[in-house]
Amino acid sequence: MNFAFTDDQLAFAGAVREVLRTHCPPAALRTERTPAWEQLASLGLFTALVPETAGGLGLRLADLVPALEETGRACLPGPVAETAVAGPYLVAEPSLSAGLKVAFGPAELVADADLADLIVSCGRISGTARLQPVPGTDPCRRMFEVELAGSAPVDTSVALPLVTVATAAQLLGVGHHLVDGAVAYARARTQFGVPVGSFQAVKHQLADAAVALEFAAPLVYRAALTAGPPASASAVRDVSAAKAAAGEAAMLAARVALQVHGAVGYTEELDLRFWMARARSLSSLYGTSARHRATVRATLTSAPRYP
Template identity: 40%
Template sequence: MKFALSPEHQDFGASIRKLFESGSTAAAVRAWSAGDPAPGRALIEQLAAAGAFGLTITEEFGGLDAEPLDQVVAFVEIGRAAAPGPLVESAAAVPALLQTLAGTDPEPARRWLPGIAEGTVSATVAFTGTGGRAIAVDADRVDLVLVADGDRIGTGRVGAAVRSVDPARRLFTVEADELLAEGPRAAEAVAAAFDAGTLANAAQLLGAGKALLDASTDYVKQRKQFGRPIGEFQAVKQKLADVLIGLDLAEPLLHRAALTTATANRARDTSAAAVACADAAYRAARAALQVHGAIGYTAEYDLSLWLTRVTALRTAWGTPDLHRGRIAEALRTGPAADPAGALT
């Protein structure tokens, strides 16, 4: 059986990629890091106009009611561009959380989701384990901060800044404020939000890995040693071939996870995609740094934007060990295993 994206998915991905081809994305990422969110918000507005924030929001709450695969396609291109902002949180995690809660209390979804779908409302969410800190991305620049702690969900107050390996992923501690929901339904919403965010994050990693491979391939064609482009050396060819193989093997797992979000295998498949995409992107980052040499270390060189992004995203939605543990638990107990087990 051959699985491939439909022409519609391919066209949608191409339209998202085109948004970032103006050459201003890298400057927007640097401005976001430096405290000027205006260029980044202009990009976010373009994404919202393309429908990227309302893809998995139902029509009842002002969204497009599209397939999770559509969102994956969009986030691969977002990762390819290393776009700034709490995009995973606003477009994937928070909509999944609020729509799951809507089964018992639709008021929060009615209040926030239409604005999120339009791009006029931004949101972020922090997950905590037992006794853990709640840390959220860009909590000082969003309209809605949520704190998800096991079977309790509430709004959050912004606390102190936390240093991030990626300056464009600005982290803050948050403290729970107003309680929105608690109990089994809240736990279900937390699990849904975590898996939705993990899937979108995996797509971002795959896109970043593709961007790093493209940058490396272009560079080795130009960089010369001993009078020859370094791309002609077998060792360099093999290294980049390994990167390509890793990305190509991760992509079907990502697509499968998108197709099983409504099944009992959601947690297992999402974690499998997370591990594969993180490993492939990290391999791409290491290879890119090695073939670029010393210039790859410089913050002024755009390659650094993807290197730091991959480093940060690799553990942003759970470490590889956490996700391997979820896969092992699902295989041990069967598909009915609690998908939120790793969060409580």
């Protein structure tokens, strides 16, 4: 397959990047829960997959992948993939056009449930829920145990693989930011009178992380095409391969970035901690890499249904 993003897809991602650069700087991660959301909503990010007849842009998930990478690169807080990607297949289209936020969790544990207007948990949806905060690793993605009230059943079979791919795309952006930051720090930090980036051991680690991200990207792009709707015969395998590879690549980038920064990487004053936490939280969201690797192995001899 000769896959390349179109000018329109890259232009939309560029517009998202500029909005995030202006309205979601690293400093905003310390003080705001949903920076840049109003501007991104005006741009159409959260209704991109909604049909044009319902006030959306009528795009496919593959059209949105570069923009989703940018939200990961900026560590954008809030239920981004859940609202933009899962939302159109979980709630009525006019609701999304009205700017509602959607939180989605296959189990009782749901991220950003306190920010959401609608919560989907365990195959049911409601706008009212009892929330119990749960300690988490990501300060910008607060976790809650959710007990829905007055809920109704909702079919999540289409939304779940799509939001899994969207999360994988965000992981690519997180990983690229970590590698870029580590490279810049390695060039600036000196030891024995030379930049630490000149040491072979450091170069090899940075190269390994960069290569892992480059190898994961085509898997994510393929999954965005095959996950549907309608899903292709290879969708189960493709979705799991994408999530496993992107999660492992982002976690490798986080480990390398921490090693390059040394002890300062543990400090709260350094913004690096936000991206390391995001890599950790997203890599386990919608299935760990181990689980998805097991799914890929299973598809070699059978055809399991997702998930």
